[in-house]
Amino acid sequence: MKTSHPPSDRTRVRRGAGNAVYEPALVRAIVDAAYLCHIAFSDAHGAHCIPTACWREGDYLYIHGSNGSRMLKQLMAQDACVTITHLDGLVLARSAFNHTMNYRSVMIYGRFEMVDEAEQRRSLDAFMEHLAPGRNAEVRGGNAKEHAATTVLRIALAEAACKVRSGGPLDDEEDMGIAAWVGELPFTHQRGAPVTDPACAVEAPAYVQQWASKG
Amino acid sequence: MKTSHPPSDRTRVRRGAGNAVYEPALVRAIVDAAYLCHIAFSDAHGAHCIPTACWREGDYLYIHGSNGSRMLKQLMAQDACVTITHLDGLVLARSAFNHTMNYRSVMIYGRFEMVDEAEQRRSLDAFMEHLAPGRNAEVRGGNAKEHAATTVLRIALAEAACKVRSGGPLDDEEDMGIAAWVGELPFTHQRGAPVTDPACAVEAPAYVQQWASKG
8 A cells, every 4th residue: 555645735625624535545446436437627618527437547547538529628638627426325413414424535636648549449448347357358349440539538646635434423412412313324336137138149247147246 | 397498508418419308307307316416616726526415406406515615615606517427337238339338417507606594594404304304303403603604505407408328238230240248237326224323222213214225
């Protein structure tokens, strides 16, 4: 585990600073638990917050899209903020204002860079491997035309800050006598039973059969 | 159900326009399924993407925070973009580039406005009612000091666009002979068993007992 790195002007957490963590291993864990991120950037119309699929390799977060995407063009020309949030539960306290939520979030600041063609092919294969291990060998890979129409960008995880809250409520001493149920109402990120396409007669491979039990 | 409203310059979907819906009932349904949103805005440090709890009443999305929050101050001084995304599944196709995800997302553009003190009290009670019906009567409500330190903002759902994808893969005709399993690997948004705080001896009310079965 790497040592913590100091927060920048952009990543220093002001609100709920007690929940802030500047720890590369935690950044990676929160990214790895996600299939998509939200990206903030600006253009002549103002600020935009766009959800997009993402994956991690090393200390970079990757995204991809069509060459014509206005977001991808903007992201190469300005710094952006990438945020991933996992909501883990509602926390019910004895006073209304001490109610809160349990969550794990990461905010990543920096400039996206385009990867070259060889790296694009390699990283898209890695993305597939992340989604469905072994599937690259089963499907038709991208052809020259598909790769030429696609852009892969990556952003370093260097300037990043996590916020994490877990556990039960923190009530004020004078409220401890209030006779309300207190605790956490958790969310669990389950996987449902695979839905085989009606046109498909192929037996489900291991990564499909094991999907619903991956938790 | 209201009729669709036309997209603005900001909400007209360019990428995957076939998945775009400008339908107020769908905007409300996607917001109601969420406990948090991501908000994009800018300041002297550039663009930020901040997750925060949200709830809906009528055709407004509400958020709250401390008076001192730099985000809340910025949101009253500039237009913002609020995005909610529910990831419903991975879609596995016969070619790598036809893999996609099923999701429901909404992007809302506009200016947040602060609500007055009476509306703040009413809307925070409504937020609690949304989280845990009946709980307002069981806990200590906010006192004058807590309310005075808190700001509630709302943004109209008027300028909003949804994107929704569901169903199985759409493969190209020439790939239909590829012998790969195809279909959807769903995510289900489950609720876990309530975790009673160790210091709590109060029996769980109905909204806690029914939590895990709410689905």
